[in-house]
Amino acid sequence: MEIGLIGPPNVGKSVIFSRLSGVGAMSSNYPGTTVEFQEATVHARGRKINFLDLPGTYSLSGTAEDELVATRLLAARKLDAIIAVVDATRLEQGLVLVFQLIELGFNVIIALNMMDLAKRRFNLDAHKLAAMLDVPVVPTVAVTGEEVDTLIELILARKLRPSTFRVAYDHEIEALLAQLEKREDSKAEGFPVRGALLKLLEGNAYFAEQFPPPLKGEVKEGRELFRRQHNEEIEVHIARDRFGEAGRVASAVTEKKVLAATTGERISDLTLRPRTGVPILLLVLLGVFLSIVFVGGFLETVLLSAYKELFAGFFIDLANWIGGNSGLAIAQGIDLSLQAILSIVIPYIILFYVMLGILEDSGYLPRVVVLLDGIMHRVGLYGRAIIPMIVGMGCSVPAILATRVMESRKERLLVATITVMAIPCSAQTAVILGTVGNFAGLEWAAAIYIVLLAILLILGKVLHRVLKPEPSILMIEIPDLTVPRWKNVLWKTHIRSKDFFFVAFPILFVGSLVLEFLVHFGILASLVEPLSPFTLGFLGLPPIIIIALIFGILRKEMSMQLLVILFGTANLALVMSPQQLFIFALIMATYLPCLSVFAILAKEFGWKDTVKITLASVIMAFGMAGAAHFLFHLL
Amino acid sequence: MPTEIEEEYLETIYELTERGQAIAKTSEIAAKMNLSPASVTEMVQRLANSGYLDYEKYKGATLTVDGLRIARHIKRKHRLLERFLVDVLGVKKEESHEEACRLEHGISEDSERMICQLTNNPQYCPDGDPIPECVDKQCPQCRGLPSVRLGELHEGESGEITHLKGEEASRIRRLISMGFVPGRTVTMEEHAPMGGPLLVRLQDSRVALAKDYADLVLVRAKECKPSGSGASPPAGD
Numbered sequence: 001m002e003i004g005l006i007g008p009p010n011v012g013k014s015v016i017f018s019r020l021s022g023v024g025a026m027s028s029n030y031p032g033t034t035v036e037f038q039e040a041t042v043h044a045r046g047r048k049i050n051f052l053d054l055p056g057t058y059s060l061s062g063t064a065e066d067e068l069v070a071t072r073l074l075a076a077r078k079l080d081a082i083i084a085v086v087d088a089t090r091l092e093q094g095l096v097l098v099f100q101l102i103e104l105g106f107n108v109i110i111a112l113n114m115m116d117l118a119k120r121r122f123n124l125d126a127h128k129l130a131a132m133l134d135v136p137v138v139p140t141v142a143v144t145g146e147e148v149d150t151l152i153e154l155i156l157a158r159k160l161r162p163s164t165f166r167v168a169y170d171h172e173i174e175a176l177l178a179q180l181e182k183r184e185d186s187k188a189e190g191f192p193v194r195g196a197l198l199k200l201l202e203g204n205a206y207f208a209e210q211f212p213p214p215l216k217g218e219v220k221e222g223r224e225l226f227r228r229q230h231n232e233e234i235e236v237h238i239a240r241d242r243f244g245e246a247g248r249v250a251s252a253v254t255e256k257k258v259l260a261a262t263t264g265e266r267i268s269d270l271t272l273r274p275r276t277g278v279p280i281l282l283l284v285l286l287g288v289f290l291s292i293v294f295v296g297g298f299l300e301t302v303l304l305s306a307y308k309e310l311f312a313g314f315f316i317d318l319a320n321w322i323g324g325n326s327g328l329a330i331a332q333g334i335d336l337s338l339q340a341i342l343s344i345v346i347p348y349i350i351l352f353y354v355m356l357g358i359l360e361d362s363g364y365l366p367r368v369v370v371l372l373d374g375i376m377h378r379v380g381l382y383g384r385a386i387i388p389m390i391v392g393m394g395c396s397v398p399a400i401l402a403t404r405v406m407e408s409r410k411e412r413l414l415v416a417t418i419t420v421m422a423i424p425c426s427a428q429t430a431v432i433l434g435t436v437g438n439f440a441g442l443e444w445a446a447a448i449y450i451v452l453l454a455i456l457l458i459l460g461k462v463l464h465r466v467l468k469p470e471p472s473i474l475m476i477e478i479p480d481l482t483v484p485r486w487k488n489v490l491w492k493t494h495i496r497s498k499d500f501f502f503v504a505f506p507i508l509f510v511g512s513l514v515l516e517f518l519v520h521f522g523i524l525a526s527l528v529e530p531l532s533p534f535t536l537g538f539l540g541l542p543p544i545i546i547i548a549l550i551f552g553i554l555r556k557e558m559s560m561q562l563l564v565i566l567f568g569t570a571n572l573a574l575v576m577s578p579q580q581l582f583i584f585a586l587i588m589a590t591y592l593p594c595l596s597v598f599a600i601l602a603k604e605f606g607w608k609d610t611v612k613i614t615l616a617s618v619i620m621a622f623g624m625a626g627a628a629h630f631l632f633h634l635l
Numbered sequence: 636m637p638t639e640i641e642e643e644y645l646e647t648i649y650e651l652t653e654r655g656q657a658i659a660k661t662s663e664i665a666a667k668m669n670l671s672p673a674s675v676t677e678m679v680q681r682l683a684n685s686g687y688l689d690y691e692k693y694k695g696a697t698l699t700v701d702g703l704r705i706a707r708h709i710k711r712k713h714r715l716l717e718r719f720l721v722d723v724l725g726v727k728k729e730e731s732h733e734e735a736c737r738l739e740h741g742i743s744e745d746s747e748r749m750i751c752q753l754t755n756n757p758q759y760c761p762d763g764d765p766i767p768e769c770v771d772k773q774c775p776q777c778r779g780l781p782s783v784r785l786g787e788l789h790e791g792e793s794g795e796i797t798h799l800k801g802e803e804a805s806r807i808r809r810l811i812s813m814g815f816v817p818g819r820t821v822t823m824e825e826h827a828p829m830g831g832p833l834l835v836r837l838q839d840s841r842v843a844l845a846k847d848y849a850d851l852v853l854v855r856a857k858e859c860k861p862s863g864s865g866a867s868p869p870a871g872d
Binding site: 057171369473 | 721722755819827832845
């Protein structure tokens with residue numbers, strides 16, 4: 001059986017999907033997380049159910065990319081039923097989507113989500129709603145898993161059928177529909193005639209492809225006539241009738257409780273009003289940064305010392321047991337890759353994702369977008385770009401995926417480029433703080449961040465000139481602020497960081513083994529010398545650092561570990577001057593995207609632009625490093 | 636005030652002269668109203684005496700300024716009623732004319748306003764003839780007092796969306812999807828700083844939208860509501 005899952009952004013659709021399927025669908029409190037659909041197959045009582053999570057969409061009438069993707073998917077798959085996730089606190093909006101699904105002949109089940117929140121504001125009669133719409137209604141609280149099972153029961157019972165409910169439109173729209181229905185060529189493949197024709201009248205791009213030109217000609221005439229007589233586009237009028245009907249249904253099934261604003265709502269408001277919101281935003285961002293620096297640093301120290309306490313002896317034994325240079329190489333290779341996980345992934349990356357999860361789940365991110373939109377415009381960016389950029393502080397890969405919320409490709413490219421080149425990911429942050437921060441002083445680390453900020457501003461302006469993207473204009477729904485649920489936050493953190501264990505760790509492991517062999521068999525030295533005019537002469541760095549730079553392509557955080565291996569000491573201050581550390585960290589913070597970023601860029605934007613971004617970042621990183629070396633030399 | 640039959644005459648003359656014809660001949664009026672030329676001549680003279688018509692023997696009649704005002708108003712009611720009967724009640728187009736003819740003389744200005752509002756200030760009757768403009772300056776529905784852009788609402792002000800206006804269909808559709816649909820109520824909550832987005836409440840949800848989007852949404856401020864609510868005192872005919 002094929003079951004679709006559809007709903008506007010922000011209604012908990014992905015959470016329901018992951019509960020239904022047991023698969024980790026990413027849910028977020030900002031629109032556009034489900035940019036690609038996900039599928040999951042589950043077996044329940046001997047039946048195979050295939051769940052399909054459609055992109056979050058407010059309606060099926062538009063021409064917007066997400067709505068079109070949803071329409072095409074609906075058309076391509078023969079869905080046995082579709083679960084429409086409706087936010088009980090915003091019933092009207094959800095019902096409008098339900099009406100459209102009913103019109104298109106689907107077997108609809110309504111998952112009335114956020115019932116816990118809705119109950120505080122009004123009494124909602126789910127039975128009456130089910131009776132009025134002639135579809136099953138399941139009240140759910142997806143985030144706690146309540147009654148998600150009921151949905152599976154309903155699906156398995158196989159009693160679903162199309163609803164008999166229908167929205168009555170304006171008389172002339174109905175007359176036009178009736179006139180079109182009589183035509184031979186008005187039958188669309190797989191959809192009821194009325195529903196398909198309504199979509200055609202609304203101007204849905206998918207349905208426009210399904211009908212022959214003569215019919216479309218008649219529709220065009222009908223639309224024009226309607227516009228002349230009503231002084232309004234037909235799709236606006238259709239929407240008006242739907243919202244009117246939704247309002248009628250919503251008020252019939254709900255009974256408002258009169259409530260004073262709760263403390264939560266007042267806080268919600270304070271974070272949104274610029275006068276109070278901007279200071280709060282600054283505090284939040286500062287809090288995130290400081291906790292990464294201090295909590296992350298603390299965790300790193302604790303974990304590493306515990307690790308050394310437990311395993312240091314073991315690896316010495318291991319080296320001795322295998323014996324020779326190979327023994328040293330293997331033991332140190334394993335040792336260092338484990339240390340990298342403990343010193344980077346757990347303290348910094350996981351911590352960052354926990355915080356991002358909290359910001360997302362609480363509904364705070366859209367507020368960031370709104371508060372910063374104005375100022376972002378001044379620097380040639382858009383409020384929307386802030387989400388990829390914040391995500392990019394964790395890892396550029398999800399950040400590049402998050403650029404899909406942008407309207408045009410040019411804009412996406414612009415934001416992706418900036419994210420890759422000017423936003424330090426958590427690995428880069430770890431390198432910056434772990435090298436310059438630790439051994440040269442915080443003022444040197446701050447200088448790197450100032451340089452990055454300058455790059456961001458300049459790059460924004462320059463790319464704006466070069467790419468000339470269509471001005472993007474913002475429209476985003478702001479959810480109420482809620483207390484984040486730990487389950488969700490941890491779940492997201494798990495999904496986001498598991499790649500580090502299953503993808504990054506093996507690379508790191510093999511990489512450090514290979515490197516250790518090269519070091520212990522003296523092969524590395526022969527690679528280092530020929531490049532010394534560049535490293536020593538141009539960059540002013542110890543020639544051996546080229547190894548760290550090369551391995552930084554694999555993973556940025558490795559470069560710091562490599563420095564330790566290469567110099568044979570953990571105290572980098574002994575082997576490098578503050579200036580050298582600064583130059584090294586500057587290169588690491590800006591140059592070449594790591595392999596996984598490279599791959600995702602190529603996938604999203606094609607090879608040509610990927611190569612351009614890569615070259616630009618390499619030239620910029622080494623150019624700045626060279627310039628810094630020159631400057632230090634002068635001083 | 637003219638009687639019902641007098642209104643019918645003025646309306647007929649208006650219709651005859653609507654499409655550029657300068658003068659309505661008594662024979663034409665008689666044919667259109669299915670009356671004898673003699674009684675038409677008598678009535679036309681009476682209307683001319685009351686100042687509603689300019690009448691020249693053997694040539695015909697034209698509406699005076701006063702006459703034109705009354706004729707337009709009655710025609711407006713007629714065509715609005717047709718719109719109402721067809722769109723809202725679902726009466727057949729062919730039957731709507733007859734019925735509107737009978738109703739047009741009886742309906743109050745308040746009802747006229749409400750019908751105008753209900754049918755979204757239509758410009759044409761079901762047959763495609765133009766509906767004369769509303770002359771009531773108090774009625775915010777009229778084109779004389781246009782709706783304002785959403786962005787022009789002050790913080791804390793509410794308005795009803797009257798229509799969406801813009802060349803780009805895709806943007807209009809995005810607005811519709813988001814719930815910016817005529818008839819719904821929006822409240823302006825905040826103008827974000829530095830040219831940032833506008834924060835509005837749209838029934839149960841809250842939306843931040845850039846000014847470019849807000850400019851496409853036209854609203855009628857809620858404060859002054861001479862029509863619609865039953866609370867407002869009737870103007871008194």
